[in-house]
Amino acid sequence: MAERETGRSSGRRAPTAAEVSRRGVLMKVGVVLNLVAATLVAIPIVGYVLSAFRTRKWQAWIALGAVEDFPEHQTRLAKYVNPFRVPWDGETAQLPCWVRRLEGETFQVFAINCTHLGCPVRWFPESGLFMCPCHGGVYYQDGSRASGPPPRGLYEYEYKVENGTLMVRGGRLPTLQESV
Amino acid sequence: MSRLQSIAVWIDQRLHISKLYASTAGHTVPANAGSWWYVFGSATLVCFAIQIVTGVCLALVYVPSATEAYSSLEHLNYEQPLGWFLRALHAWGSNFMVAMVSIHMAQVFLFGAFKYPRELTWITGCVLLLGTLGMAFTGQVLRFDQDAYWGLNIGAAMMGRVPFIGPEIVHLMLGGAIVAGETLSRFFTLHVFVIPGLIIALVSMHLRLVLTAGINEFPEPGKLVDKETYHEEYEALLEEQGVPFVPKAVDKDVVFNGLMILAIVGCAAAFGPEGPNGPPDPTLIHTVPRPDFYFLSVFSVLALLPPYLETVLILTAPIIGIGLVFALPFLSGTGEKSPRRRPMAVLGVVLVFLTLGVLTYLGTYSPWSPHMDAWSSEPTPVEYVKGRTPLELQGAIVFQNKQCRNCHSLAGTGGQRGPAIDDVATRLTRDQLIRQVIQGGGNMPAYAKQLSPPEVTALVAFMETLHPPGVLPARRSAEPAVPGPR
Numbered sequence: 001m002a003e004r005e006t007g008r009s010s011g012r013r014a015p016t017a018a019e020v021s022r023r024g025v026l027m028k029v030g031v032v033l034n035l036v037a038a039t040l041v042a043i044p045i046v047g048y049v050l051s052a053f054r055t056r057k058w059q060a061w062i063a064l065g066a067v068e069d070f071p072e073h074q075t076r077l078a079k080y081v082n083p084f085r086v087p088w089d090g091e092t093a094q095l096p097c098w099v100r101r102l103e104g105e106t107f108q109v110f111a112i113n114c115t116h117l118g119c120p121v122r123w124f125p126e127s128g129l130f131m132c133p134c135h136g137g138v139y140y141q142d143g144s145r146a147s148g149p150p151p152r153g154l155y156e157y158e159y160k161v162e163n164g165t166l167m168v169r170g171g172r173l174p175t176l177q178e179s180v
Numbered sequence: 181m182s183r184l185q186s187i188a189v190w191i192d193q194r195l196h197i198s199k200l201y202a203s204t205a206g207h208t209v210p211a212n213a214g215s216w217w218y219v220f221g222s223a224t225l226v227c228f229a230i231q232i233v234t235g236v237c238l239a240l241v242y243v244p245s246a247t248e249a250y251s252s253l254e255h256l257n258y259e260q261p262l263g264w265f266l267r268a269l270h271a272w273g274s275n276f277m278v279a280m281v282s283i284h285m286a287q288v289f290l291f292g293a294f295k296y297p298r299e300l301t302w303i304t305g306c307v308l309l310l311g312t313l314g315m316a317f318t319g320q321v322l323r324f325d326q327d328a329y330w331g332l333n334i335g336a337a338m339m340g341r342v343p344f345i346g347p348e349i350v351h352l353m354l355g356g357a358i359v360a361g362e363t364l365s366r367f368f369t370l371h372v373f374v375i376p377g378l379i380i381a382l383v384s385m386h387l388r389l390v391l392t393a394g395i396n397e398f399p400e401p402g403k404l405v406d407k408e409t410y411h412e413e414y415e416a417l418l419e420e421q422g423v424p425f426v427p428k429a430v431d432k433d434v435v436f437n438g439l440m441i442l443a444i445v446g447c448a449a450a451f452g453p454e455g456p457n458g459p460p461d462p463t464l465i466h467t468v469p470r471p472d473f474y475f476l477s478v479f480s481v482l483a484l485l486p487p488y489l490e491t492v493l494i495l496t497a498p499i500i501g502i503g504l505v506f507a508l509p510f511l512s513g514t515g516e517k518s519p520r521r522r523p524m525a526v527l528g529v530v531l532v533f534l535t536l537g538v539l540t541y542l543g544t545y546s547p548w549s550p551h552m553d554a555w556s557s558e559p560t561p562v563e564y565v566k567g568r569t570p571l572e573l574q575g576a577i578v579f580q581n582k583q584c585r586n587c588h589s590l591a592g593t594g595g596q597r598g599p600a601i602d603d604v605a606t607r608l609t610r611d612q613l614i615r616q617v618i619q620g621g622g623n624m625p626a627y628a629k630q631l632s633p634p635e636v637t638a639l640v641a642f643m644e645t646l647h648p649p650g651v652l653p654a655r656r657s658a659e660p661a662v663p664g665p666r
Contacts, residue, residue, distance in 0.1 A: 053348045058357035079463050088361040090247030091461040092329065095358070112465060117482060118333035120465040122552060127582040128630040133468040134334070135483035136548035136597055138625050146625035148548075151487045172357035173333065175340025176491075178347040 058084055058172040063165050064099060064109070070166065075100040075123050075141065078109075083171050097157065098123055098130070099166065100141065109168050110143050111155040111180045118173070121154070130154065155180045207391060208422040212398035214429030217291065219436040220284035221390075225383065226437045227277035230444065231315075232376070234270040242322070244368035246361040246460070249324035253456045267453035272444050274316055278474045280440075281312045286529050289508075292517030293396035295405045299509035301389040304382050306506050311379045313474075318371035320472050324364055325456035330469035332359045332367075341491045359462075394418075395425075399517035407514060466552070476543030477536045483548045547596035550586040554594045561591035568645060575642025578635050582627065590646075598624060605647035609654045613640045 060083040070076055078099045085093040098110040098121070110130075112120045119134035129146060130139040138146040143154035157168035157180055174180035181189070192198050241260055243252040256263035285305065288294060294302035317335075321328045332354070339353055340346045355362030397417055423429055458467060471479055485493060504511075519526050551558075560576045568576070579585065579601075587597035599607075608616065617636060620626035631639065647653050 050352065052351045052355050052362075056351075056357075058351075077463075077465070082358060082360065084357055086361050088245045088247050090245070090361070091459060091463075092246050092358070092360045094461065094463050096463045096465055112462070113333060113337070116337075116487075118337035119330050119469055120462070120467065122465060124555075124583050124586075126555075126630070127584075127627065129583070129625060131550045131552065131583075131586065133549055133552060134330075134479075136550060136623075138550075140625065141629075146620070147623045149483060149485065149487055149490065151490070173336055173350065173354065173359065175337055175346060175350055177340055177343075178350075 059169050060084070060171050061160075061167045061169055062171070063167050064097070065166060067101075067105065067161055067164050067166055070099050070101040070107070072101050072103055075125065077123070078166075080168075080170075095170075096120070097168070097170075098154075100143075105161045107159050107161075107166060108143060109157040109159050109166075111157065111170075111174045113155065113174055113180075114150060115145075115152050115155060115174075115176065116148070116150040118175075151176065204391060205426040206424045208418050209395045209425045209429050210397045210417045211421040211423050211429065213395045214423070214432060215398055216432050216436070217287055217398075218395070219433045220280055220287055222433040223437055223440050224277060224280040224284050226440065227273055227280055227444075228379070228383070230273040230441070231270065231277060234266055234273060235372070237266050238270055239372065244322065244364055246324065246364045249322070249364060250456055250459050253323060253325070257453060257456075264453050265448060268448035268451065269444065270319075271454045272447040272451070274319060275447075275473065276440065276444050277312060278316055281309055285309060286533070288396075290519040290522075290525060290529060291396060291399050292405070292522070294509045294513075295515070295517060296407050296410060296509070296513045298389070298393045298396065299513060301386060301393060302509050303506055304386045304389065306502070308379060308382050308386060310502070311375055311382065314375050315371060315379070316472065316474055318367045318375065320475075321364070321367040322371055323454065323456055324460050326458040326460060326464065326467045327455070327469045327471070329359055329460040329462065330467065331471055332363060334469075338494055341494055343495075396517075399519070401516070401518040401520045403518070404516060405514045468549070468552070470543075470546075473540065473544075477539035479546070480539040480543040483546065484542075545596075549595070550583075550597055551595040552586060554585040555580055555583040558585055558590075558593045561593075564590060564646065568642070571638050572642045572645055575638035575640070578631070578639040579642060582630060582639075587624075601643065601646055603647055603651070605644050605653040606651050607654055608643075609656055610640060610644060611656075612654070613643055 062080045062083055064078040064080055070078075076099050077096055079094055079096050082089065082093045082095055096112045098112065100108040100110070102108065110121075114121050114132040114134065114137045116132065116135055116137045119132050121130040121132045121137070121139065123130050128141040130141075130143075132138070132148070132150075135149050137148035137150040139150070139154050140146050143156060145151075145153050155174040157170050159166060159168045161167070170180050172178070172180065238256065241252060241256050241263065243249055253267075256267055258264075260266075288302065288305065321332060336350045336354055336359070339349045342349055351357065353363075353366075354360070355366045394414055397414065454472070458464065470476075482490070482494075516522050560580060565573060565576055584601075585594040587595040588599065588601045589596060590601055592600075604613070614636060615621075616624065617631065617639060618626065618628045644653065
């Protein structure tokens with residue numbers, strides 16, 4: 001007891017074996033505790049940040065309009081609203097596409113994005129060509145590649161005619177590895 | 181002691197600023213390092229400071245929501261007092277920052293300042309270059325107009341080419357399936373929080389490395405870098421000609437930075453802000469998206485690469501290029517520093533700047549892009565309709581109507597994707613013209629389905645009249661040489 005009192009007042013005596021191991025245990029407990037806490041924080045954060053990384057099927061059936069709105073042997077611009085929109089998307093939720101009606105209920109619906117790098121292609125009925133303003137890609141009226149840097153023809157939507165309405169299956173940006 | 185002095189002493193006793201000064205601003209540098217060649221590093225830092233200040237000011241008004249971003253930009257341009265000027269300062273600040281960081285990198289490379297013992301300084305500098313370009317790209321997106329919208333599509337399409345995980349990377353970049361509200365929020369977070377944080381951390385490390393390794397001495401031809409003796413030589417140099425950086429060797433930095441700030445302010449006042457160029461409405465398809473000037477070279481490369489090479493180069497060229505740049509101190513870490521004894525280094529820098537310059541110049545007028553409105557807005561030049569027969573005039577109408585003018589110019593107006601048609605009769609015979617129009621070839625599509633036989637006849641008749649006066653038209657070798665109709 002007397003030893004302890006002297007030790008306390010001087011503050012310079014060497015720590016006893018008992019004190020060292022108590023501090024050491026506390027440190028180890030603290031480290032483990034923080035590792036658990038860090039894991040519990042990290043998992044939801046990583047899940048949140050990478051949530052868009054996981055492949056979700058971003059496709060739904062979208063109505064483009066009545067079949068009568070698309071005359072035969074013509075290619076027209078149609079517009080639809082992104083089925084997976086959020087309220088603050090504004091104008092970016094409205095997407096265009098090119099609808100080519102052949103005969104009857106046979107259609108070809110092309111995505112607006114050039115297959116080279118995604119710029120919007122423009123249809124010219126007089127020459128029957130889609131032209132891209134960015135790097136000069138050109139496509140024929142059936143969507144096949146005519147000239148320029150694009151590696152393939154235009155992306156085509158899967159379509160169906162239901163109750164006189166043309167519907168397409170879409171909702172995501174088409175890229176070379178994942179068409180529309 | 182005056183009041184001010186006692187305040188200063190009070191602060192210094194607590195912050196120890198004067199002790200810090202001796203090892204930072206006032207540290208000893210070789211006197212020959214106070215050269216005009218050395219001003220670009222501090223110039224880049226000053227640009228960054230301008231960007232932070234103007235960026236914070238813009239963030240007081242700008243709304244990073246896809247619904248409101250465009251209208252908040254217009255508000256800044258037209259309603260907010262001096263909003264146009266803040267936008268202009270921020271845009272020109274970014275132009276100057278990219279320019280300064282590139283010149284700084286070239287100067288450091290040419291002066292061998294990446295060699296032993298400054299390898300880590302070079303590497304942190306390379307990461308800072310990437311950060312600067314990242315800020316340039318994300319900043320462009322925040323100016324949420326048509327260029328930004330379609331630019332994001334282009335970026336996503338490039339990422340989509342990554343094998344196996346391409347679509348996942350696209351969704352991560354876009355924050356969803358398409359370019360929409362979540363994409364803008366993502367890029368805002370990158371531009372305002374993530375990348376500036378990284379840049380600030382790395383700049384601190386970069387500056388600390390400059391202090392610990394010492395500023396590069398002005399390279400002398402014939403003096404080789406030798407790991408064994410470098411430190412002693414540097415210490416001896418400091419003994420011989422060492423001066424405190426502030427105030428003895430910082431004068432040229434101060435002058436250059438002052439001139440540069442004036443240049444940024446002058447450009448901002450004279451040229452005003454960039455855009456925004458049209459609301460980011462994807463249904464407005466009559467748009468011609470273009471990146472800001474520092475990415476025009478990438479734009480040109482992507483237009484000019486043949487399709488079979490494109491994916492490979494997009495994915496590997498940046499990695500190889502960046503890898504080589506990062507590995508530079510380990511490939512060439514000793515030896516000569518002076519550019520006078522390093523011809524390959526000088527040649528390399530000249531080639532890189534020349535290539536980037538030519539590609540950027542091409543990108544300003546993009547000859548590969550069809551002029552979408554030329555067919556309806558550029559009339560046939562008068563000299564090409566004078567004295568033509570009715571058939572040839574019908575051919576001139578076909579030439580305009582079928583959008584030929586979008587890719588081919590007449591009298592200097594029209595597209596430059598294909599050759600100018602003013603002298604086509606001297607290059608192609610009648611049969612060759614018919615074949616070319618019907619079958620296409622090279623970069624030209626086939627028009628067989630869109631031209632009836634009489635239209636082809638008229639069109640070719642018109643083109644046969646297009647040759648300079650007095651110059652013989654093209655002919656088959658079996659034909660006799662007879663002058664053309666006009």
